[in-house]
Amino acid sequence: MIRHHPDISWLTDYAAGSLPDAHAVAVQSHLHFCHACRAQVRRLERLGSCLLEHAVDDGNTEALLESTLARLTDAPIAPMPATPTAHRDWDFTLPTALAKLLPATPAQLNWKSLGRSLKISRLTAGSRQHEVALHHIRAGGKVACHDHGGNELTVVLKGSFSDQLGQYEAGDFILRDKGEPHAPNAAEHEDCLCLTIVDAPVRFTHPLLRLFNPLLKIHPA
């Protein structure tokens, strides 16, 4: 059951189209799982239509109409979108936006291990400020306590994990602000796969691990 949702500010910015791409991917990944937030977004889009209806420019649009009509002759009627088959090797249905960033099969992902429990695969999303990545925690695995120099956004895609602040399952949307150190543990019976978006590097809080902090960078792509 999904217990952690984007708040109404996130959903409003999403519905209005004002979120950066990386954040929109995270919200869409949550919506993929969450019926209630999809309904919320539809209401927010309806509000958008009211605001569009109200914004009126009083200039003449006849010339623009003529030039648009002239371009219509070439405009084909778009065919119905085909059913996607490209990602059938994944063992769960991928959120539409995220699927665009993933290879056809999970085996093609490029993983980098960070300790025994955690591995990370960075994705290219065309972002200049945010690092978009998949995080994989093996079943029963524990990740060292860490903080972030900025926000960390996580959407659980498969499996579950918990930290001192709560327990998270597929579809949960978790926003951690700077100054909220946490140590995620995957559930014992299943590996956990998450989408993670950060705008600043990880900072370990353990005195020994802290030595690595100056070396940690984010890779917006």
Place this chain on the structure above:
Amino acid sequence: MRAQSAIQPPTARRAARATAGQLLDHCPVEQQDPWNQTITRVAGGDRAAFAELFRHFAPRLRAFGAATAMIDSPSAFGDELTQEVMINVWQKASMFDAGKASATTWIFSIARNRRIDMLRRRNRRPEILMADDMFPETPDDSADPFSLTQEQRLGDHLQGMLDTLPAEQAEVLNHVYVEGKTHSEVAAELGVPLGTVKSRIRLALQKMKIDIEAGWQS
């Protein structure tokens, strides 16, 4: 960000000052949107229907485009957006489904998506993700009687509630939807804390019964 408001056309500034009462007058009830039938005619290749739709929506799309934050030639951008959106409407008219969204909501979502893609192209960011990927159709929901009932209820409420919105709440909604700014950008522009922007929007949405499940959000 603050400097941007100086170059906005007068219409955009007027829109930003919209009172809730004015919004109410212009907001069609979802199920009775008169443009639903017009789009059905456009789907059949009816150019006269397209021209009718254009004459109504072009002034709105142009204002919407020209109000976009962080662009250097607002009126050219407004014209370009209008043309892109209306050509898209022509191309996609056969996919329009009045059971999912009204014509005006459908056109709003096309305008939002085209603007995102136009800004991406302008800023020379790679085209890995397109707006249509980030706002996919969700066919399963339209058949859900519970969600349809909710939409109906929203239609009833929105009209009654919009006119009770204070101007400062309507203004913030305009910054987010029409100018395409995030909550944080709006806070920076108005010189108020982020929490103030969030609470203005939250109050507006709660009043209009859009944020009907506010209870499950902490």
